[in-house]
Amino acid sequence: MRQPGSLRRRSGRLLLYGLALIxxxxxxxxxxxxxxxxxxxxxxxxxxxxxxxxxxxxxDTLVFFLNSHGVLSATLNSIGVALITLVLSLVIGAPAGYxxxxxxxxxxxxxxxxxxTTRAFPIVILSIPLAVTFxxxxxxxxxxxxxxxxxxxxxxxxxxxxxxxxVSVPKELEEAALTLGCNRLxxxxxxxxxxxxxxxxxxxxxxxxxxxxxxxxxxILTLRNRTLPAHVLTVLNESPLPFRFAGGFFMIAPALVFIxxxxxxxxxxxxxxxx
Amino acid sequence: xxxxxxQGVHKTFGKVTAVNNVTLTVRDQxxxxxxxxxxxxxxxxxxxxxxxxxxxxxxxxxxxxxxxxRPPRQRRIAMVFQxxxxxPHLTVFENVAFGLRMQKRPDDEVKQRVQAxxxxxxxxxxxxxxxxxxxxxxxxxxxxxxxxxxxxxxLLMDEPLSNLDALxxxxxxxxxxxxxxxxxxxxxxxxxxxxxxxxLGDRIAVMKDGAIIQSDTPxxxxxxxxxxxxxxxIGNPPMNFLKGTLQMADGQVVVSIGGQFLRSAxxxxxxxxxxxxxxxxxxxxxxIRAENIQARTEPVPGALPARVLVVEPLGSHLLLTLVLERSxxxxxDSESLKVTTGADFAVEPQPPLWLLLEPAxxxxxxxxxxxxxxxERV
Amino acid sequence: MxxxxxxxxxxxxxxxxxxxxxVFFAWPMAEALVLAVQSPEGVFTLEYVQRMAGDVAFRxxxxxxxxxxxxxxxxxxxxxxxxxxLVQAGLRGSGLFLYAWTIPLGISDLAAGxxxxxxxxxxxxxxxxxxNLGLIQKxxxxxxYENPQGLFAAxxxxxxxxxxxxxxxxxxxxLQLIPREYLEAAEVFGxxxxxxxxxxxxxxLRPSLQVALILRTILAFQVFAVVVxxxxxxxPVLAGEAYYWYGTYRNTNVAAAYAVLILLLSIxxxxxxxxxxxxxxxxxxx
Numbered sequence: 001m002r003q004p005g006s007l008r009r010r011s012g013r014l015l016l017y018g019l020a021l022i023x024x025x026x027x028x029x030x031x032x033x034x035x036x037x038x039x040x041x042x043x044x045x046x047x048x049x050x051x052x053x054x055x056x057x058x059x060d061t062l063v064f065f066l067n068s069h070g071v072l073s074a075t076l077n078s079i080g081v082a083l084i085t086l087v088l089s090l091v092i093g094a095p096a097g098y099x100x101x102x103x104x105x106x107x108x109x110x111x112x113x114x115x116x117t118t119r120a121f122p123i124v125i126l127s128i129p130l131a132v133t134f135x136x137x138x139x140x141x142x143x144x145x146x147x148x149x150x151x152x153x154x155x156x157x158x159x160x161x162x163x164x165x166x167v168s169v170p171k172e173l174e175e176a177a178l179t180l181g182c183n184r185l186x187x188x189x190x191x192x193x194x195x196x197x198x199x200x201x202x203x204x205x206x207x208x209x210x211x212x213x214x215x216x217x218x219x220i221l222t223l224r225n226r227t228l229p230a231h232v233l234t235v236l237n238e239s240p241l242p243f244r245f246a247g248g249f250f251m252i253a254p255a256l257v258f259i260x261x262x263x264x265x266x267x268x269x270x271x272x273x274x275x
Numbered sequence: 276x277x278x279x280x281x282q283g284v285h286k287t288f289g290k291v292t293a294v295n296n297v298t299l300t301v302r303d304q305x306x307x308x309x310x311x312x313x314x315x316x317x318x319x320x321x322x323x324x325x326x327x328x329x330x331x332x333x334x335x336x337x338x339x340x341x342x343x344x345r346p347p348r349q350r351r352i353a354m355v356f357q358x359x360x361x362x363p364h365l366t367v368f369e370n371v372a373f374g375l376r377m378q379k380r381p382d383d384e385v386k387q388r389v390q391a392x393x394x395x396x397x398x399x400x401x402x403x404x405x406x407x408x409x410x411x412x413x414x415x416x417x418x419x420x421x422x423x424x425x426x427x428x429x430l431l432m433d434e435p436l437s438n439l440d441a442l443x444x445x446x447x448x449x450x451x452x453x454x455x456x457x458x459x460x461x462x463x464x465x466x467x468x469x470x471x472x473x474x475l476g477d478r479i480a481v482m483k484d485g486a487i488i489q490s491d492t493p494x495x496x497x498x499x500x501x502x503x504x505x506x507x508x509i510g511n512p513p514m515n516f517l518k519g520t521l522q523m524a525d526g527q528v529v530v531s532i533g534g535q536f537l538r539s540a541x542x543x544x545x546x547x548x549x550x551x552x553x554x555x556x557x558x559x560x561x562x563i564r565a566e567n568i569q570a571r572t573e574p575v576p577g578a579l580p581a582r583v584l585v586v587e588p589l590g591s592h593l594l595l596t597l598v599l600e601r602s603x604x605x606x607x608d609s610e611s612l613k614v615t616t617g618a619d620f621a622v623e624p625q626p627p628l629w630l631l632l633e634p635a636x637x638x639x640x641x642x643x644x645x646x647x648x649x650x651e652r653v
Numbered sequence: 654m655x656x657x658x659x660x661x662x663x664x665x666x667x668x669x670x671x672x673x674x675x676v677f678f679a680w681p682m683a684e685a686l687v688l689a690v691q692s693p694e695g696v697f698t699l700e701y702v703q704r705m706a707g708d709v710a711f712r713x714x715x716x717x718x719x720x721x722x723x724x725x726x727x728x729x730x731x732x733x734x735x736x737x738x739l740v741q742a743g744l745r746g747s748g749l750f751l752y753a754w755t756i757p758l759g760i761s762d763l764a765a766g767x768x769x770x771x772x773x774x775x776x777x778x779x780x781x782x783x784x785n786l787g788l789i790q791k792x793x794x795x796x797x798y799e800n801p802q803g804l805f806a807a808x809x810x811x812x813x814x815x816x817x818x819x820x821x822x823x824x825x826x827x828l829q830l831i832p833r834e835y836l837e838a839a840e841v842f843g844x845x846x847x848x849x850x851x852x853x854x855x856x857x858l859r860p861s862l863q864v865a866l867i868l869r870t871i872l873a874f875q876v877f878a879v880v881v882x883x884x885x886x887x888x889p890v891l892a893g894e895a896y897y898w899y900g901t902y903r904n905t906n907v908a909a910a911y912a913v914l915i916l917l918l919s920i921x922x923x924x925x926x927x928x929x930x931x932x933x934x935x936x937x938x939x
């Protein structure tokens with residue numbers, strides 16, 4: 001029996017809504033779960049069966065994690081590496097992105113294709129030979145070593161994203177500045193940069209998160225100066241459950257905050273890297 | 276206060292020749308319009324003068340100095356862009372003041388000059404706003420103010436009115452003309468709108484395929500186009516071009532179209548200008564504008580019979596589209612003609628009309644080359 | 654003079670990036686190849702490759718990695734496509750949905766593994782839930798080496814949860830590029846929803862699909878931390894073996910051999926995708 005069109009449309013819409021809600025729950029629910037676990041007292045972690053929401057909230061588990069040997073320094077290391085990566089990839093990558101956006105020159109398409117293909121290569125392969133090299137250069141087990149590899153990972157992304165950010169700033173604005181007395185650098189600083197800044201900031205934050213989350217290279221390249229993921233990974237399967245859960249939560253939380261901050265740019269950032 | 280000299284300027288982009296060996300001199304304080312269809316190279320030429328493109332060959336001099344290799348900021352130019360290029364992150368005031376700030380002018384001088392320019396363009400009360408908060412037409416004024424506040428020697432304008440709606444465009448055109456007469460800068464203005472060109476320029480340079488076809492006063496370009504292209508491009512409606520044959524009759528070289536010997540409105544045989552004897556027997560193109568053709572409802576000897584296809588009442592006049600009638604057994608070009616008549620000319624489609632051409636306004640063209648036949652040396 | 658410098662400009666801007674990528678990308682790749690087939694004396698040898706291939710865990714690692722990819726990637730593509738279409742459907746609040754679904758982009762694979770550990774572990778939420786429903790009395794031991802299927806399933810779930818966002822974001826961007834008029838025209842000419850998806854959206858989405866598949870599979874070949882978090886070493890995978898050969902066994906050469914293997918598989922796979930999903934430029938005239 002055919003329903004009147006609007007009713008069918010509405011039930012169709014409801015169905016879609018339901019689907020969307022289910023998918024959202026699927027994504028969000030586990031995050032709540034780990035938050036609850038990390039924020040419950042240590043005995044509760046071992047308790048079984050678990051209640052959905054803990055009876056008491058407590059920072060006990062988190063504190064236990066943070067006080068564990070090596071965690072605090074690993075966290076500081078992670079922050080340091082991420083900051084260095086952020087700075088390096090923008091300082092090296094943004095000029096290339098600007099060149100791609102503004103200039104037409106022989107080799108431009110080739111360069112673009114090369115950059116795109118670098119994303120088709122696994123990072124695994126980078127860390128192992130680089131570990132050997134870094135030992136020779138006395139760079140092994142340093143933050144800068146990890147940052148260099150992370151920059152290599154983030155650089156193609158930085159180049160393409162900054163390229164598309166600068167493309168979105170109309171060329172004519174800089175040309176107008178040129179006719180009003182600016183040289184190229186002044187035109188860039190006074191006109192292109194202010195307008196590109198929000199996008200660049202978002203790209204910077206995303207690069208930070210990328211570095212913060214990276215596990216494999218960080219583990220291979222460090223021994224005593226581990227980053228947080230490297231440290232947690234190495235001690236993971238010998239650690240008690242509260243440690244693991246609190247560690248997971250602690251790694252996720254700042255990244256979640258950052259992603260929230262740049263949520264409006266996320267789609268643009270990732271989507272643009274395609275083209 | 277500067278003369279612009281372009282010599283042999285040539286610019287290619289890959290395989291495309293955008294500017295083809297252009298030589299042009301713009302006198303001090305002259306207002307010249309570069310007019311042409313899209314892709315004719317007018318904007319590229321302007322950008323070469325601005326320094327935003329560097330020509331592959333040729334030299335550009337402003338006020339006697341060779342600026343071919345100099346960046347824009349060393350050329351004493353100011354430019355208004357087609358998209359206005361008003362800086363979104365600065366207030367209207369700071370936009371207009373931008374060039375002055377680059378010159379590190381003292382604050383009170385900046386303030387005074389910006390307010391003067393803003394006053395001229397009637398944006399004085401918008402100075403604290405951001406470009407996103409003002410309309411497109413107002414942004415255009417900001418762009419113009421930003422350029423004229425610099426008191427440049429050379430003012431370059433790239434289709435500044437084309438993004439405005441029709442009514443605003445009309446209004447701004449008049450304002451711009453009055454404004455630029457006061458400014459006294461040598462101005463190069465690019466447009467594809469021939470009405471703008473006729474209205475604004477001291478001189479019009481019509482461009483096609485990267486070259487300047489004709490460079491003359493508006494009146495000359497209108498009445499005496501150098502080629503069929505110019506005649507068809509300028510004027511609304513475009514110039515009509517009739518194919519005629521030159522034949523002898525009564526000791527004169529006269530024109531016949533479709534077997535019909537033409538007479539002028541005064542009744543005399545339509546004679547070719549002196550010196551056309553060499554072209555006897557050849558076809559020739561008669562360029563004649565819609566307003567220079569008289570239409571009669573009764574047959575008149577020497578008039579061209581034509582059938583009315585469309586009547587467009589345009590308020591102040593009628594625009595008729597006609598097609599020439601076949602003479603018995605003679606092939607006539609089936610091209611349509613445009614003729615304007617008074618608004619109360621009683622006419623309907625279908626019945627034939629008889630057309631008389633105004634001899635003084637005929638522009639004789641060579642059909643092979645498309646060029647006007649120079650009347651001094653035929 | 655100014656112009657000659659101007660012409661160099663773009664190359665100067667590109668130079669740092671090119672240098673960096675050569676040193677920290679191109680060269681290490683070559684180095685890995687060398688490490689895998691060259692003995693410390695500088696002699697070409699297949700010893701390390703043989704050691705890798707002969708290792709007890711090798712076949713399992715290879716098989717596990719490949720099967721994981723075969724299961725995870727199609728699942729993710731379908732899921733991501735569904736999410737992308739839902740976003741395009743223009744429901745009220747689709748912005749919120751989109752944001753929620755992109756959250757996993759900020760979660761590392763290690764953390765994702767731990768998140769699902771809280772659920773799948775013996776005293777975790779899944780068992781608690783099943784118990785509260787009265788379905789089980791004692792917890793199911795999902796993540797033990799006696800239950801390889803359980804381990805496998807757990808890894809699949811965790812990876813799908815974590816990485817679908819990567820595919821989805823690319824697809825959403827690709828969908829947004831499709832001019833609405835194409836879909837509206839299709840609707841006017843009688844195409845229903847499914848037909849519009851199948852005959853208009855999907856073909857025009859092919860380049861984005863291609864990119865998303867390539868990216869996601871490259872990442873999937875490197876699956877490591879999720880497996881460690883959920884299964885320790887009981888579920889061998891290629892990247893994991895590379896790690897253990899480097900760190901625990903201290904044999905850089907065999908580790909390099911694993912790395913080269915992953916590289917070759919990735920290249921092969923990319924080639925496959927490029928062929929299977931190739932679109933001619935004319936087909937796309939967007």
